[in-house]
Amino acid sequence: MTDGSTNIKPEVIKSHLLTYFKSLKNYPDKYLHRFFVDTANPPEHFAYLCPLCLMNGIIVEQTIGLGMHADFSLDHYPPESIGGFQKILVCKKCNNDAGTFYDFSLKEKIQQLAFNNSTPEASLNSKFIATNLTGRYPSKLTIDKDGKIEISLKPNPDIHAPFLDKFIEYSKDNHDYKIELTQKNPDEKKVSKALVKTAYLTCFDMWGYEFVFSNTGEMVRKFLNDECEYPVLNPSFWLGSIAKTEGIRLPLGLCYLKEPAEWRSFIINICLQDKETGFSEVASVLVPGPSKEDWENLSNIQTLLNEMPITSMSIAHVTENLITDNIFDGYTKDWKLLTDNN
Template sequence: MDKLLCYNRSLTNLAVLRDAGLSSLDSDYICPLCMRSFSKECVRQDITEEHVPQKSLGGIPLTLTCKDCNSSCGSDIDVYLFESIQRIEQRAFLPGTDRRVSMQEGDGRLYGTLKVGENQDLLLNIDTKHNNPKTWNYFHDNILLEDSIIDIQDFPLKQDVRRSSAAILKNAYLFLFARTGYTFLSDTYYDSLRKQIMNPDAFILPERLWTFQNVSVQDGIYLTQDNHYRGFIIVYTLKLHGIHRVCVLIPTPKVEYLSACMCLRTIEPHVPIRILSLPNEDFLCDATAIARLKEWCYGWSLVF
């Protein structure tokens, strides 16, 4: 990723919007997550490349966010999404996965790693250096015997649906931001979406604007063709050992989040939905494309 190019394109986007009278944002760079402004002088140290989705789930640097947002999202939400995907794969005993496990006998607890082989064969590794020698000897002589049945417990993973959900939303929001900049995402309508991402424990948006439902279209950004949930469907892939596809709806500002959410829930698995690919135009720097997108977002009504 060319950080400078990305930075310059964002500035051009702001300038085009200002020149067209479509925005009053007057700033050098605005972090898309916290919407704070950063002057050119502090970009080098305060603005960072953001992997979308997160690096641990196969993401690549796609856009720029401020250092604070990048780091707080990493520890507050990204890690939860990573562990929830890890958990899905562990439950499925996906080949190539491994997990930390432990075994209890009396007062002694032995720690190890359980690996799932290519044929879903299981291999239990015990690192003797990281276990109490007495416990290890006891297990070795009395418990881990051939043909014996051992009660193995998974090491608890971080679990928090709201935090994982915030990470899922953040990815979709940043995919959309990378393509469309501040064109409509600077609307205060999206403040609640940004707040939800940055404050995952708070109940700001209805759950949930996304689904893991089987998605038959390619990764990308799509426009919904139903005004009841007029907005953007963002489809993307999370990669760990397996492939996990996510479909997120980011509504346009005239649609209430709750009604968009209710519409998404009514979509049945495997039933095609009416969507169109976001045209391959430059929605950051091309004034005509920007105006068209803006019109698509705002220039419609359910009332005739």
């Protein structure tokens, strides 16, 4: 435990402790041992556990003051590189690991979608080989203002590549050559993980540790750590076509699927933006209710998803529907309420 020297602003730590300790304190057996030897008689305190690993924590205790297991940092969800602006404290290790292992893939994904939609100025990195040219070279595909694809065979003009220069000169006056382009597709498993992590942090922000310690919270963390599969084959599906259909308003953030009844599930709609071109798309992650049965039922939803047109569903924003009635105080209760009343 360190003395809490950190770059995070004190008011950020304070707001996290005040907001999330309300739910953490209901699970003494899940966190007290991380901070106290005598868990039966802990002193008065406020605590926060990294929602991703549940190992590293922050504590404020009257006699000692602030203590931390490790340094923390604000994690953007979705990542800042695709326009994410919501932030939450996670330990630095979790923040760095997600960045290294999968968060970056969302940028690749949205760039590819922008390109495939012929968005002007969208570009993709590629590699190419050509007849009578030794080696494989980086190239770049760009959509021009008329929606046509332009190929740049030397996107970085400063690199020293005499064979390539000779080939480019040759290609200006001759046509007896073939170019073969290869382009790396984003890793869909990594894309899914990055989206599921964003959904997980959205749920944590809304329900606190009640979500984190539910069966579903636990299973989501297992999925992120490669210990299980997500029950829906591909937890994300792209709602862009609905979002762009006139007259249909697609709510963002934490929503739930009202109709059809067999689909009943929480759904987190995440807006991804390609900053370079302004192209945006909505991805959705289904998060089931808190119990084991809810988790298992998600695979039935996948079957239905494959069969039904996306436009036949009705999505409602959770806060709009529940906060107004002052009944928005917990994952379990809300879910029961949703299922009982409908």
